[in-house]
Amino acid sequence: MSSPDSSSGILVLGGGPAGMAAAFELSRAGKRVTVVEREESVGGLAKTLVIHCPEGTYRTDIGPHRFFSKNRYLYEMIEDLLGERWIAVPRHTRFYVNEKFYFYPVRLRNVIGQLGFIQSFRVVRDFLYEKVRSVLKPRKVASFGDYAISNFGRTLAEFNMINYTEKIWGLPVDQISVDWASQRIAGLSPWATLKKMIWKQGGPKTLVDSFHYPDHGSGLIYERMRERVESAGGIVLTRTEPTALEWKDRRITRVFLKNEEGVKIFEPEAVVSSIPMTHAVTLFAPQAPAHVMEAANSLKFRAQVYLFLTADRDHVTHDNWIYFPNKEIPFGRIAEMKNFSNRMVPDGKTSLFIEFFCFEGDDIWRKSADDLFRLTIQWLEKLKFLKREEVLSFHHFRQPHVYPLYDLTYSDRVSEVITWMDAFENFHAIGRPGRFRYTNQDHSLEMGILAAKNVLAGRRIHDIGAVGSGSEYFEKGYIPSRA
Numbered sequence: 001m002s003s004p005d006s007s008s009g010i011l012v013l014g015g016g017p018a019g020m021a022a023a024f025e026l027s028r029a030g031k032r033v034t035v036v037e038r039e040e041s042v043g044g045l046a047k048t049l050v051i052h053c054p055e056g057t058y059r060t061d062i063g064p065h066r067f068f069s070k071n072r073y074l075y076e077m078i079e080d081l082l083g084e085r086w087i088a089v090p091r092h093t094r095f096y097v098n099e100k101f102y103f104y105p106v107r108l109r110n111v112i113g114q115l116g117f118i119q120s121f122r123v124v125r126d127f128l129y130e131k132v133r134s135v136l137k138p139r140k141v142a143s144f145g146d147y148a149i150s151n152f153g154r155t156l157a158e159f160n161m162i163n164y165t166e167k168i169w170g171l172p173v174d175q176i177s178v179d180w181a182s183q184r185i186a187g188l189s190p191w192a193t194l195k196k197m198i199w200k201q202g203g204p205k206t207l208v209d210s211f212h213y214p215d216h217g218s219g220l221i222y223e224r225m226r227e228r229v230e231s232a233g234g235i236v237l238t239r240t241e242p243t244a245l246e247w248k249d250r251r252i253t254r255v256f257l258k259n260e261e262g263v264k265i266f267e268p269e270a271v272v273s274s275i276p277m278t279h280a281v282t283l284f285a286p287q288a289p290a291h292v293m294e295a296a297n298s299l300k301f302r303a304q305v306y307l308f309l310t311a312d313r314d315h316v317t318h319d320n321w322i323y324f325p326n327k328e329i330p331f332g333r334i335a336e337m338k339n340f341s342n343r344m345v346p347d348g349k350t351s352l353f354i355e356f357f358c359f360e361g362d363d364i365w366r367k368s369a370d371d372l373f374r375l376t377i378q379w380l381e382k383l384k385f386l387k388r389e390e391v392l393s394f395h396h397f398r399q400p401h402v403y404p405l406y407d408l409t410y411s412d413r414v415s416e417v418i419t420w421m422d423a424f425e426n427f428h429a430i431g432r433p434g435r436f437r438y439t440n441q442d443h444s445l446e447m448g449i450l451a452a453k454n455v456l457a458g459r460r461i462h463d464i465g466a467v468g469s470g471s472e473y474f475e476k477g478y479i480p481s482r483a
């Protein structure tokens with residue numbers, strides 16, 4: 001065991017967007033930073049995987065990562081990191097329901113043509129019923145299901161919202177917190193969608209027709225941050241994990257890190273942590289109080305399994321991604337990375353990234369690559385996307401901590417843990433797993449930047465918990481003029 005490294009400066013646990021933004025901001029301010037990342041590369045859920053095949057190199061995000069934000073500072077930061085490698089990409093998205101494809105943003109002729117008169121009538125009737133009911137006898141909104149039905153009407157809610165949400169979470173919608181709606185779809189309404197369909201302008205920003213993307217995948221942002229941190233003298237330790245956070249008088253005094261070279265002890269000035277909160281709390285020594293441990297133990301993450309296929313085809317679709325809400329289809333979303341940037345695949349080839357939602361250890365989680373491929377290819381053939389013989393190779397990945405599970409009682413249990421952790425004067429919990437909060441890249445980046453500012457100020461001048469807490473549609477954002 002090594003002796004304490006007293007000049008260790010600030011320790012950032014987790015090298016995802018939140019952790020890398022904190023490290024980047026701190027090193028820009030001249031602080032000595034060490035990032036501790038369990039995996040081989042940085043970027044967390046927003047990293048880009050690189051797959052070398054005989055015909056060339058493929059790149060894929062872990063599920064496509066479109067950047068959107070209301071915060072100009074973030075756009076300027078990424079522009080500075082990527083320059084010309086941040087390209088504008090036209091948006092093509094569809095969803096597949098009851099054996100038909102629908103464009104998203106929805107197009108009037110496509111919807112009416114596909115839905116038919118009777119179903120379209122039901123959509124309008126149920127929506128108007130809920131509007132009248134909201135005045136005469138408002139529905140009690142206790143869950144995501146109540147929210148979706150009262151805002152969209154039962155037919156529209158059941159058409160693609162309720163089944164897709166249940167697929168993501170693995171829970172019935174009446175057991176999913178309404179918080180998921182406020183972070184995911186608040187601000188989105190049939191009126192806004194209709195406005196966009198008719199006038200092609202206005203409506204929520206989710207319906208924008210183009211977005212920015214790094215030409216080598218979203219992970220390029222975080223690789224560039226790593227380069228900047230390292231060139232400023234910072235250290236990024238990959239394949240390394242913390243094993244204990246010793247504390248006294250509400251200050252972290254020593255952190256034990258472990259990797260294949262052995263154990264290293266740090267005496268950090270401050271710790272910024274974006275590793276799963278449920279794990280971080282178990283590392284505190286002395287141990288957190290029993291009620292905090294109990295609350296943390298009862299929180300769960302939804303996991304994902306992925307299948308990545310390379311194909312001897314120029315294109316499979318023209319979509320960035322396609323949603324599959326129907327439950328008989330085992331996957332939830334397919335992305336064709338070439339439609340983000342043609343630098344993601346070798347010339348003349350393409351790839352598909354297929355997402356499955358599951359719990360760690362369940363049947364889908366345990367499936368072998370061969371089984372997952374067999375399960376998937378029959379659907380790809382049925383959808384007329386790809387023939388078995390066109391597949392060049394398939395690759396299989398798993399991620400355990402993807403969606404913090406927003407069940408009906410999660411919020412009190414999260415507060416119990418966060419309140420205890422936030423009372424440490426030199427410990428800053430940030431990010432999606434770090435605060436058990438459904439964030440996209442923008443809010444994780446903001447949390448990292450604000451935590452860095454708090455560390456630099458020596459006190460909590462910014463409230464990390466307030467980032468992204470506004471009830472508005474989560475994809476709403478500022479789009480730079482060159483988009």
Ligand SMILES: Cc1cc2nc3c(=O)[nH]c(=O)nc-3n(C[C@H](O)[C@H](O)[C@H](O)COP(=O)(O)OP(=O)(O)OC[C@H]3O[C@@H](n4cnc5c(N)ncnc54)[C@H](O)[C@@H]3O)c2cc1C
Nearest residue numbers: 014016017018038044045063065066431432439440441444
């Ligand atoms: C399928 C999918 C699609 C998405 N699409 C979009 C999108 O289009 N746009 C968008 O903005 N966002 C998108 N997101 C969300 C985005 O990926 C997250 O918001 C972002 O990655 C969160 O960053 P974070 O740093 O908070 O957490 P994470 O990315 O989870 O990073 C946490 C880091 O901590 C590391 N870690 C964990 N445990 C330990 C440990 N014990 N020791 C050391 N390190 C550890 C992890 O390896 C990881 O690198 C998507 C996410 C998924 C899963």
